[in-house]
């Protein structure tokens with residue numbers, strides 16, 4: 038047993054040393070130390086837009102090793118790393134403050150759903166494309182009458198033999214106007230009970246009948262679209278999972294979305310609050326602000342606790358012991374922690390932080406929507422209360 042543990046530790050430290058050396062040699066300076074603002078992100082797609090030459094190089098080098106999706110199997114375009122190696126890679130990437138090489142709903146959401154529910158053909162077709170950033174995916178869940186009550190979706194898919202004819206609309210489609218394909222919840226069995234009449238379909242957005250209308254936000258920007266389907270076609274082979282049982286796929290995917298939102302925010306690459314406070318107020322100024330010091334200390338403790346919780350979740354996932362409700366808890370805690378952090382950062386920097394595109398301003402504007410995306414935090418509380426804790430309804 039001792040021997041095995043020693044060998045395991047040595048293997049881990051070899052992997053860490055090799056990974057560290059490779060990252061140092063291959064991550065160009067222009068792909069490090071970037072804020073999370075959208076203009077610094079690479080999203081792939083049929084018409085890729087690289088934020089910089091360095092980020093293009095960084096993406097290409099990581100994709101060549103399968104390290105855009107390090108823990109996916111090699112035969113589907115992944116890096117074939119185990120969970121421990123993936124965690125080490127993530128730590129080393131964070132250590133050198135490297136940007137994510139590829140942002141992608143395909144990686145965070147659709148890929149895991151395909152790995153679990155996809156046919157072998159679907160996996161071989163779509164997963165390598167996701168890993169290589171060839172397709173930019175949109176999420177077609179929400180509708181004007183189906184947000185928190187997601188199973189009420191009404192966009193319908195009529196059975197036309199070898200394909201479905203799709204009519205209806207989706208809303209809050211993130212970057213819908215920039216995406217190539219959409220994974221969507223479509224009502225294919227209109228007479229079945231609402232949770233049993235939905236199919237999970239993959240639809241090409243580059244076809245007649247798909248239109249996207251940008252939704253302008255109070256800030257003036259338009260990250261979302263309303264997405265309309267008028268006699269849009271998708272082949273039956275594009276159903277993921279069983280026809281009419283898309284709700285199972287949808288829920289599984291939401292678990293990954295929530296986990297991703299909760300854990301990525303806790304690992305945020307933004308400047309630590311204590312460093313920011315010293316920079317803005319100076320050492321002497323900070324000494325005079327007892328209340329602020331306490332709030333920052335409290336926040337740092339909570340962030341540290343959250344990082345440990347995320348680490349623990351990874352270990353439990355690896356041991357297949359993760360509770361089905363872990364993603365709900367992570368999403369709730371991660372987004373609320375981030376919300377408090379962004380408020381503190383703004384109170385520190387005041388109006389100077391409102392410079393559009395600056396990391397604190399971006400984070401401050403993004404923190405409340407993160408509490409809604411992937412299912413609002415009120416809904417997460419309901420799920421935890423009712424299903425995890427089995428509390429009685431009021």
Ligand SMILES: Cc1cc2nc3c(=O)[nH]c(=O)nc-3n(C[C@H](O)[C@H](O)[C@H](O)COP(=O)(O)OP(=O)(O)OC[C@H]3O[C@@H](n4cnc5c(N)ncnc54)[C@H](O)[C@@H]3O)c2cc1C
Pocket residue numbers: 175176177178179180183184185186207208209210211406407409410411412413414415416419
């Ligand atoms: C940044 C962001 C990105 C998004 N991207 C996408 C995307 O790409 N694709 C997509 O399909 N959707 C997307 N959404 C939509 C998101 O999934 C929905 O906004 C969310 O599920 C809430 O639905 P709703 O907006 O219809 O609000 P509603 O369901 O109308 O809820 C309104 C308010 O009522 C509360 N509420 C509702 N029901 C209950 C209840 N039972 N108990 C307690 N409170 C309740 C909610 O918490 C919320 O505060 C995105 C949203 C955001 C903010």
